[in-house]
Amino acid sequence: MLKKNGMYKMSQINPMAEPAKILDARRLLCPMPVIRIQKQMKELQAGDILKVFCTDPGTLQDIPTWCRMYGHDILNTEESATEIIFFIQKSLA
Amino acid sequence: MIQTTEHKQRKAVSLISGGLDSMLATKAMLDQSIHVEGLNFYTGFCHSGHTSAIRNNRKAKPKRNDALWVAEQLGIKLHIIDIVDDYKDIVINPQYGYGKNLNPCLDCKVFMVKQAKDWMLENDFDFIITGEVIGQRPKSQRKIFMPIVAKKSGADDRLLRPLCAKNLEPTLPEREGWVDRDKLFDFSGRSRKPQFAMAKEHGIEDFAQPAGGCCVLTDANYTKKLYDLWEARGNRNYELDDIILLKIGRHIRPQEHYKLIIGREEGENNFLEGYRYAYTNMRSISHNSPLALIDGEVTAEEIAYCARIVARFTDGKHADNVTMQITSPSTGEWQLNVKPLAETDVKKEWYV
Ligand code: SF4
Numbered sequence: 001m002l003k004k005n006g007m008y009k010m011s012q013i014n015p016m017a018e019p020a021k022i023l024d025a026r027r028l029l030c031p032m033p034v035i036r037i038q039k040q041m042k043e044l045q046a047g048d049i050l051k052v053f054c055t056d057p058g059t060l061q062d063i064p065t066w067c068r069m070y071g072h073d074i075l076n077t078e079e080s081a082t083e084i085i086f087f088i089q090k091s092l093a
Numbered sequence: 094m095i096q097t098t099e100h101k102q103r104k105a106v107s108l109i110s111g112g113l114d115s116m117l118a119t120k121a122m123l124d125q126s127i128h129v130e131g132l133n134f135y136t137g138f139c140h141s142g143h144t145s146a147i148r149n150n151r152k153a154k155p156k157r158n159d160a161l162w163v164a165e166q167l168g169i170k171l172h173i174i175d176i177v178d179d180y181k182d183i184v185i186n187p188q189y190g191y192g193k194n195l196n197p198c199l200d201c202k203v204f205m206v207k208q209a210k211d212w213m214l215e216n217d218f219d220f221i222i223t224g225e226v227i228g229q230r231p232k233s234q235r236k237i238f239m240p241i242v243a244k245k246s247g248a249d250d251r252l253l254r255p256l257c258a259k260n261l262e263p264t265l266p267e268r269e270g271w272v273d274r275d276k277l278f279d280f281s282g283r284s285r286k287p288q289f290a291m292a293k294e295h296g297i298e299d300f301a302q303p304a305g306g307c308c309v310l311t312d313a314n315y316t317k318k319l320y321d322l323w324e325a326r327g328n329r330n331y332e333l334d335d336i337i338l339l340k341i342g343r344h345i346r347p348q349e350h351y352k353l354i355i356g357r358e359e360g361e362n363n364f365l366e367g368y369r370y371a372y373t374n375m376r377s378i379s380h381n382s383p384l385a386l387i388d389g390e391v392t393a394e395e396i397a398y399c400a401r402i403v404a405r406f407t408d409g410k411h412a413d414n415v416t417m418q419i420t421s422p423s424t425g426e427w428q429l430n431v432k433p434l435a436e437t438d439v440k441k442e443w444y445v
Pocket of ligand 1: 196197198199201202307308309310311
């Protein structure tokens with residue numbers, strides 16, 4: 001359902017939707033994963049989901065900080081012993 | 094009749110290092126209702142709390158990128174720009190030479206302000222601010238160098254240093270009344286007391302204070318490793334992975350044409366895992382063991398010798414026999430049973 005201004009409300013976005021793009025930021029130390037996400041986001045449409053693979057534990061701080069700054073939503077974060085996966089939804093604004 | 098004066102919202106781009114000075118300089122502009130956005134340049138040499146986060150493994154207190162954190166505290170947007178490739182020439186051939194270690198601070202400042210000027214023009218901003226303070230750092234922030242940075246970068250009088258502006262000639266934003274010069278500052282010298290007082294006034298309690306400078310090129314140990322890399326390769330070129338790996342692990346060079354990078358902790362071993370596809374690497378499968386990469390072209394005999402060195406850093410260092418698993422990106426996997434080198438045979442001068 002569309003809101004009046006043509007925007008979807010957050011709750012109307014399916015968090016399990018397929019990512020529009022997958023970004024491999026493994027082995028990169030911060031801020032490189034953020035730089036790569038920054039670049040990738042410019043090519044995505046509002047509401048698209050970017051799935052990002054990281055290995056630097058610093059991304060657990062920096063990616064959410066950067067997302068808050070630009071209004072992007074982190075839908076989910078999966079952590080294993082060696083990898084962190086972020087599902088980021090591009091800001092609808 | 095009511096007269097209205099149209100005020101154009103002036104916009105400044107701030108060089109955010111993540112330290113206190115650029116934070117305060119930005120705050121001073123925000124307090125004058127200037128729209129500010131931050132630029133942070135990633136050279137590959139930037140101090141990263143994350144390297145220590147890797148060392149101290151995942152249970153460690155989470156580390157942050159200071160520039161991002163500062164920007165969020167200030168409520169401004171931060172643009173992080175990858176200048177790794179273009180920066181090489183600054184590190185390799187600095188026109189104004191190096192500081193105490195391999196830090197080309199003056200060239201670096203000129204380069205970054207020039208990048209900021211280009212960004213300012215592309216994004217229709219009005220001026221550039223930095224957190225520089227006259228005399229704060231021995232070389233790059235001496236008063237005579239301030240005009241050099243402004244001129245060589247092409248920023249000229251659109252470069253404003255709010256923390257020491259009153260000690261310098263008025264810049265365009267001051268002359269045009271975009272900012273009120275009376276509300277700027279006259280900090281100078283090495284003392285950080287005025288900055289701490291200003292931070293306190295603004296309720297800023299948490300800030301990064303890197304010793305010596307804003308990147309690892311001011312660090313003597315790091316510089317030693319970079320020299321070693323250049324000497325071993327016979328040229329001064331480097332790739333991002335090279336300079337990142339200099340921040341991680343023990344570096345041991347038994348011979349000029351190869352060195353070992355041995356993880357010191359679980360976090361580092363995990364990080365080195367990511368490089369196994371590119372480097373011949375090894376770890377023990379019979380004892381608790383770090384992961385080690387070999388950087389350089391090596392013969393089978395030299396790999397066997399490396400295995401004895403790495404075995405020395407496993408829990409089997411006193412055992413007669415340690416089984417090492419070797420993986421080479423080109424020749425696959427195999428195992429070697431080795432006797433660890435005696436402690437005295439791992440020579441002190443091998444440590445880079
Ligand atoms: S300390 Fe490093 S980043 Fe800072 S000015 Fe010097 S060379 Fe540039």
